[in-house]
Amino acid sequence: MNPQIPTGRQWPENADPLRGGLKGRLAEDFCVLRGTVDALARFLEQQAPEPARSTGMDTLREMTSRIRRLERLADNAADLALGAQLRRLREPVALELTEQLRTFCACAGEELAACGHPARVSLQQESADGLWVEADDSLINNLLANLLSNSVRAGADEVELTCTAQRHLLYRDNGPGADPAVTELLTGGTVSGDLLAQGGTGLLLVREYAAALGWTLQPGQGSTGFSLDFALPQYRPEPSHLVLADDTNRREQAAALCRRRLRREFAVLA
Secondary structure, eight states: OEEEOOOOOOOOGGGOGGGSHHHHHHHHHHHHHHHHHHHHHHHHHHHOOTTHHHHHHHHHHHHHHHHHHHHHHHHHHHHHHHTTHHHHHSOOEEEEHHHHHHHHHHHHHHHHHHTTOOOEEEEEESOSSOOEEEEOHHHHHHHHHHHHHHHHHHTOOEEEEEEOTTSEEEEEEOSSOOOHHHHHHHHHOOOOHHHHHHOOHHHHHHHHHHHHHTOEEEEOOOSSSOEEEEEOOOOOOOGGGOEEEOOHHHHHHHHHHHHHHHHHHGGGGO
16 A cells, blocks of 8 residues: 555546647557567468568568567657657656666566666665655656667666665666767757767657656766766645555566566667
8 A cells, every 4th residue: 555646547548648740640650560460370380371471470570570670669759740749748757766767677687687688777766765756757768768778779788776865866877978968958858960870860759758847957977888967846745635555566667667668669770
């Protein structure tokens, strides 16, 4: 039993504002495409003779991998296109951040292991008190998933999240660190030609997600690894609004959504 705040977020699926417009159309098209590939795979398994069956299944497996990568790129592009509208389209709710981060770390460990990557993600908490924020959990997952995939692709195998007593969230990895172009992108939104050629989309998204959450980010000044310092807005939930509830189902649902987001982000690592 954990204290919770009733969120009031009762969007039916067809009323979610993000299901319309660019994101909704892309999601619908990819759903149809995945269904078509699945149907072709069942047909080949049940009807096609060898060697056409094996050849066709190999092709469909490659298509499935590429669809996952394209789906990630399309989702990221849609979020970049929405930009400042992300905050208006997502309804912030009261949530305890350390619980959210524990779920993220556990799911990230499972998904990295499934991809065959040895990277580990850990959480440190400086205060025993809960760290309450008013935010959208999916935006937090998106922000951290982009950071984590960037760290792993850069060669990091240790990532640490720290919640400080001063309401900061610190992100650190043991990779090669960030060059000045990355710092300029994160702080000023300026993308150099070289960084754009390498693919700076993930870090641009980190900047957009942080802005949508109302978090102020500052690149770390350490000599090793890559680090970011997120200053969180002040927030304290009304004690009278806290209720005791069995949150097992909610936590399972949150973990499932987190795994799905990480799985899509890690498609580029496969």
